[in-house]
Every structure is written in structure tokens, then in C-alpha cells.
Amino acid sequence: MVPQSYYRCWVEVDLDALRHNVAAIRRRIGPEVKLMAVVKADAYGHGLGQVGSTLMQCGVDAFGVANLSEALQLRQVGGSGWPILFFGSALPFEVETMVEQDITPTISAVEEARLFDEEAQRLGKKVGVHVEIDTGMGRVGFWHENAVEQILQITALHHLRIEALYTHFPSADENLDETRRELALFLKIVETLKSQGVEIPLLHAANSAATLEFPEARLAMVRPGLLLYGICAKQRHTGEFRPLLSFKARIAYVKDVAAGRTISYGQTFTAEKPMRIATVTAGYADGYSRHLSNKSEVLVGGKRCPVVGRVTMDQIMVDVTDTAEVQCGDEVVFVGEQDGASITASEVASWEDTIPWEVLCGITKTARVPRIYRGTAAA
Numbered sequence: 001m002v003p004q005s006y007y008r009c010w011v012e013v014d015l016d017a018l019r020h021n022v023a024a025i026r027r028r029i030g031p032e033v034k035l036m037a038v039v040k041a042d043a044y045g046h047g048l049g050q051v052g053s054t055l056m057q058c059g060v061d062a063f064g065v066a067n068l069s070e071a072l073q074l075r076q077v078g079g080s081g082w083p084i085l086f087f088g089s090a091l092p093f094e095v096e097t098m099v100e101q102d103i104t105p106t107i108s109a110v111e112e113a114r115l116f117d118e119e120a121q122r123l124g125k126k127v128g129v130h131v132e133i134d135t136g137m138g139r140v141g142f143w144h145e146n147a148v149e150q151i152l153q154i155t156a157l158h159h160l161r162i163e164a165l166y167t168h169f170p171s172a173d174e175n176l177d178e179t180r181r182e183l184a185l186f187l188k189i190v191e192t193l194k195s196q197g198v199e200i201p202l203l204h205a206a207n208s209a210a211t212l213e214f215p216e217a218r219l220a221m222v223r224p225g226l227l228l229y230g231i232c233a234k235q236r237h238t239g240e241f242r243p244l245l246s247f248k249a250r251i252a253y254v255k256d257v258a259a260g261r262t263i264s265y266g267q268t269f270t271a272e273k274p275m276r277i278a279t280v281t282a283g284y285a286d287g288y289s290r291h292l293s294n295k296s297e298v299l300v301g302g303k304r305c306p307v308v309g310r311v312t313m314d315q316i317m318v319d320v321t322d323t324a325e326v327q328c329g330d331e332v333v334f335v336g337e338q339d340g341a342s343i344t345a346s347e348v349a350s351w352e353d354t355i356p357w358e359v360l361c362g363i364t365k366t367a368r369v370p371r372i373y374r375g376t377a378a379a
Contacts, residue, residue, distance in 0.1 A: 008281035009249040015375035017242035023056040040066035045360040047371040108140040120159035128163040135182035164202035173209035190195035217371035246336025249282035264309025280318045287363035302339025
């Protein structure tokens, strides 16, 4: 039966699964460790407004964002009561708004700290900041070799208060020995600062992978991102967490194709036998990558069906020769479950030679691909 919906292509988000995942992380880390929910990139493509609201209901301790617009959207959702950490470096013209809205900056340079100190003085406030130590990521943060000297300079600024120190592991899901080395570098800086009278109790380092695989790195707070959304780097943990997101479209047309016929741009697929080909209402403009051409599968009627020919802007073609009673309007699943079968974001990522983060974040966030929320917090 064709679902009663006018959407041609859509994402479903299970907010009850989000609640389940938060609870699973809490069980892992225990009551003494805080939980910062990483919701950058529109909550990894799941929708910042609904996800943020649900996470607030779950009682997370803080949020992590990548830009000011995300931070301000969270402020609109939850008011001023939630700590929001701005990852990365702020641009000079963002400083005023961040201080006004109590968005916690990451400090990676003494000059950056001075900008926030000056603005805080102008507004008559004291600004809490987190200082990032670069132990191997090579992106932002003070290099660990000279971090102590620079942090001591920040402590002399009268309108700033260092609330936390943190680092970011570049390979916690791939190289545990390197991650241990980086944690040791970070903790050495903490001890050196303590010996000089600077003690900062809130320390955080663990991303999703380290939260699961490296308990020593949990420290005072963890920063899971992908794990909140039910995707684990290691297969052995997948039963503990539930994916939130399903990505779906519909069959718009079915045609018989004779042997020798070609399919799609570039004629990269030729039918070797008579086939039935379904045209599906999504393409790379919707977030179904062109790199999936001739190598991915989708679910139709609970069966895996190969994508044939190049993915086009608005449509893909699927081999439904062995799928019974396929008709216009039938649901097609790119990521998610259907009649007991499933395709995960990690599997799509493997076909695309990328990572699940990119698969989720790459799903278009316009009216072409609306988000539909399921569960107790759905509006």
C-alpha cells in the first residue's frame, strides 16, 4: 500500500532512539562524568531544533557547535540555561555576539583571548572560556609544547575565566596507542599548570570512539557526536545504540529494458539480459552521492536492489527485476530498515569510500528533503 504522503524524498528521525542513546552513554560514563552533546552540522543532518530540544529534555550537560548560527538557534530553542561551546576559532566580528549571548568560546591564541577580554570589559562581564591544546590534530589550539606559557598569559586577563581545558583526538577510532600518547601529553600540561598554581577542574577529550574504547580519556566530560545518532565505529557496539535516521524516496516509474540497452548519463551500464528498471525520486541534489553510481544498493519491498547507471541530479535507476509487484509510489529506502532488511549509513559510506559523518551531513537540508520526526518528543 502506498503511504499517504506527498513527499517524494524525505528523512525520518526517531527521537526515542536518541533518548535511548543518551541513556546508553550515561550508563557507560557513570554519574560523575558530564555529557556534552555535539550537535554541529544541523545535528549531523538530523535537524538541530528537534534534536536539541530532545537532548535538553534528556538532561545533557552542555552542547558543542561549530558556528555562531548553530549556537544562536540553540539559544532560541532552550534559552540561556544551557552551556554552549563554540568549537574552533571565532571570527573577530563574532566576538560581541558571543559575549552578549554567553556562548563559550574556544581559545587557541593569546590574541584571540584578548579580543574576548576587551569585549567582556566593555560589557561589564566575566567570560568563561575553554582552552584547546593541540596534541596532534593540527587544526586549532595551542601546540602542546608551548601551551603552558600561553595559558599563563590568559590567566592574567581580568575579564576571562578559564573554565576548561580540552584536546581533540584525530585517530581514537583507529590508533589507540597514539591516542594514549596524546592523552599523556594533555595531562602533563594539566599537571604543569597545577604546579604553577593554575588548577582547572573541567577537562575533556573523548569523542564518540574514545568514549567507548578509551575509558581513561573520559575525564570530567565526554563529547560524543556520531554515537548520539546511533552509529558506532566498532561493529561490536552497534547493538547497544540505535540509529535515528532513515533516508527514503519513492518509485516514480517502472519500465522494461531489453538486453543491450544502456542506462543513464555516460551509458556506463548496459543490460546484459531483459530487466525491469525503476526510476526513484532522489539524486545527488538530495544527498544521494554520485559516487554511489553502479555500486550501491537500496531497499524495495524489503529486498536489496542494485543502483544501475550514474546517479543523476534528481533521480536514480534501480534494478527491480527480481522484486515482485513494484509500482509507482512504492517506498525506497537508502538508509534505514524495511520489512526486516536494513542498510546502514556506515554501509553507504563504504560504497562511497567515505565516512558515515559525510553521508549523514550530506543529505540535503531544504524543502526537497523534509525531516519527519517520530517518537515522544515529535511535534
